[in-house]
Amino acid sequence: MRLRHIPGAEEEIANSLYVIQNPQEHRGKWNQVFGNENPVEIEVGMGKGRFIMELAMRNPQINYIGIERYPSVLLRGLQKRAEVELSNIYFMCMDAKNLGEVFEPGEVSRIYLNFSDPWPKDRHAKRRLTSETFLQVYDQILARDGVVEFKTDNRGLFDYSLESIPAANWRVKQYTYDLHNDPMGQGNVMTEYEEKFSSMGNPIFKLVADR
Ligand code: SAM
Secondary structure, three states: OOOOOOOOHHHHHHOOOOEOOOHHHHOOOHHHHHOOOOOEEEEEOOOOOHHHHHHHHHOOOOEEEEEEOOHHHHHHHHHHHOOOOOOOEEEEEOOHHHHHHOOOOOOEEEEEEEOOOOOOOHHHHHHOOOOHHHHHHHHHHEEEEEEEEEEEOOHHHHHHHHHHHHHOOOEEEEEEOOHHHOHHHOOOOOOHHHHHHHHOOOOOEEEEEEO
């Protein structure tokens, strides 16, 4: 995501009721934050958050947490969040590499990765959100029967992920190279990037992984 620093973004995030401050304090107790025992699903790299807010509107019986590391990007999500009445979604401003400090083993039911940064250079492979480095983090927090759902229009990152996932002893359960013309696309919720790239004619790739 192209990044322009917005003055005051950090302060606004630090004062927002929609953003969990010091998320480590809630480790093992996320049910208390939401006030129920519903499953918790997270999106890593939510950008402006349209996807996860739409899921929260459609599925009031599921709790959602959107994670974005850049305050200036998250700020855009907060502006949209203020327009909707929802009690089942929060945001966190943090790097996903530290998610093990925020969730206990098994506390997360599903992880969404949407249009993650491709990091095409080999020396940056560890930064890819489907690298073994990040799969180890997801392994720490995801329920035994939990899944990771990954969408992208980037063929290089998708093909890399089809290899990195089994190499890390996970399983690719399902995948498609054309989500919008495949049964896997049923009920699909589009992200900001998905809307943009599919309108340019790019096919959208999706995989679902578990272990
Ligand atoms: N998911 C959105 C969509 O599909 O429209 C945004 C896609 S954007 C290309 C990827 C986002 O992931 C960026 O906003 C970036 O800051 C965020 N991101 C990348 N690596 C991250 C990490 N390690 N932790 C948290 N956020 C991350």
